[in-house]
Amino acid sequence: MIVVTGAGAVAPNGLGVDAYWKAVVDGRSGLGRLSRFDVSRYPVTVGGEVSDFDLRAHVPSRLRPQTDRSTQFALAAAAWALEDAGIDPAELGAYDAGVITANGCGGFEFGQHELQKLWSEGPHRVSAYQSFAWFYAVNTGQISIRHGLRGHGSVVVTEQAGGLDALGAACRQLRGGTLRVALTGGVDAPLSPWGLTAQIPNGLLSEESDPDRCYLPFDRAASGYVPGEGGAFLVLEEASAARERGVRAPYGEIAGYAATFDPAPGSGRPPALARAIGNALFEAGLGPRDIGVVVADAQGTPELDALEAAAITEVFGPKGVPVAVPKATTGRLYSGGAPLDVLAALLMIREGVIPAAANVTDVPEEYDVDVVAGAGRTLPIRAALIVARGAGGFNSALVVRGSSM
Structure with a gap:
């Protein structure tokens, strides 16, 4: 572990x-x-x-x-x-x-x-x-x-x-x-x-x-x-x-990780983000119902937001899991964004709080995702999924959970 x-x-x-x-x-x-x-x-x-x-x-x-x-x-x-x-x-x-x-x-x-x-x-x-x-x-x-x-x-x-x-x-x-x-x-x-x-x-x-x-x-x-x-x-x-070393209260556990690469444009094959999410859950030994929050990649463009929403819905079902967007307060930090999201996810688990996505007010119904907006939520969270995508087709997913140490 x-x-x-x-x-x-x-x-x-x-x-x-x-x-x-x-x-x-x-x-x-x-x-x-x-x-x-x-x-x-x-x-x-x-x-x-x-x-x-x-x-x-x-x-x-x-x-x-x-x-x-x-x-x-x-x-x-x-x-x-x-x-x-x-x-x-x-x-x-x-x-x-x-x-x-x-x-x-x-x-x-x-x-x-x-x-x-x-x-x-x-x-x-x-x-x-x-x-x-x-x-x-x-x-x-x-x-x-x-x-x-x-x-x-x-x-x-x-x-x-x-x-x-x-x-x-x-x-x-x-x-x-x-x-x-x-x-x-x-x-x-x-x-x-x-x-x-x-x-x-x-x-x-x-x-x-x-x-x-x-x-x-x-x-x-x-x-x-x-x-x-x-x-x-x-x-x-x-x-x-x-x-x-005497550590008794770590932030949490890195439970699973997976990465995929999208097919070439025009190939007719679907994006591979959902597969990365599924593989990360498999490595963690968890199912979709075990995840209390997804920390989204949150590209901020309609096309790429829709693709991420589709991948989340494919794995978790329509509005099947709360979606957090801490990046809304920082912008996209390139290689720094995902580690900051992992830290936020660990703190969500520790504190039992999902912060609201700043300034997000109108999520299209067709996305079918439960974006936490307007007000944060207080609820117990056992595990969290963090999603990240890189320009050119990189997809990564990582699962964290509370530590039993």
């Missing part, structure tokens, strides 16, 4: 687990007009910015000039997760702990700044750190180095699905005995001029300027998604190892 013993979160609506969770329960959104650069010439003007991150408080001075904003978030969230778990890496064996991250965007902002230096000041002004600060695997390396985690290290790149895929990979390493402790999750920070420019061509971003109307997953007025920055890291351990 794999349990979650620590967590750290950096989100547009709160730094740290407690602040993030309170914001989600209260329906407090972190979405607003982008303020870190001039967006007057962009069709997309709203996003989920992390506005209260104190770099000096959370990142050592020697690391600041060599890291992108995404890595700075990752370093903070990873350190908080280890502290929350009560783990001192120095007390572990040399290769007992490792790092498995997800990344979707790399170091957009760092790379942009260095390219600006190249063209405006010349190659002699480009930082040597550009050689790795932009790289999608850099968060794994920087976290490993900072904490001396010399066990297995890797990175998963499957866009929004990557956060769940990283957790699935971490579970495999733990079950196989390669690791005793896995620090895993994902963070992205794509809100810079270059970063936003790279996202706009996908045609899925909302151009609505009202922060309360710009991102409405499963709503009849849905017009696209809002990009955000941040994410979460979790500490995973075998239950027996956690007990040996």
Whole structure:
């Protein structure tokens, strides 16, 4: 049994687990007009910015000039997760702990700044750190180095699905005995001029300027998604190892995981999301009736919302399970979105609360899904399903449940 013993979160609506969770329960959104650069010439003007991150408080001075904003978030969230778990890496064996991250965007902002230096000041002004600060695997390396985690290290790149895929990979390493402790999750920070420019061509971003109307997953007025920055890291351990350390109340258990890939467009074959959900339930040894809440991928476009609703209905039946959308308060965080959703799901189980989807008011009847909107619900939850989809056809599903430790 794999349990979650620590967590750290950096989100547009709160730094740290407690602040993030309170914001989600209260329906407090972190979405607003982008303020870190001039967006007057962009069709997309709203996003989920992390506005209260104190770099000096959370990142050592020697690391600041060599890291992108995404890595700075990752370093903070990873350190908080280890502290929350009560783990001192120095007390572990040399290769007992490792790092498995997800990344979707790399170091957009760092790379942009260095390219600006190249063209405006010349190659002699480009930082040597550009050689790795932009790289999608850099968060794994920087976290490993900072904490001396010399066990297995890797990175998963499957866009929004990557956060769940990283957790699935971490579970495999733990079950196989390669690791005793896995620090895993994902963070992205794509809100810079270059970063936003790279996202706009996908045609899925909302151009609505009202922060309360710009991102409405499963709503009849849905017009696209809002990009955000941040994410979460979790500490995973075998239950027996956690007990040996004296852990008595973990966040919960990672019970099942599965991933599928959609067929090529025009193939005539159906999307594979429902199969990923079914396989995750099978690995967990649970049936649809055992799931108390589905935490949705929540793309925020009518076509993709309808496809997700169809997959949920196929597995659970019409309005067969409450559907939560914590992303409505943060926007889509790419590789950081799913780990943050896993954390939210674990807290829903612990607290017996399903928060309402912020600003969602009009779910089309034809979707046949029970989106929790308007007001949250208080009810016992035994297990939760988290769904994530990545651009290009990636589907992932992960089941968590309360731990009996």
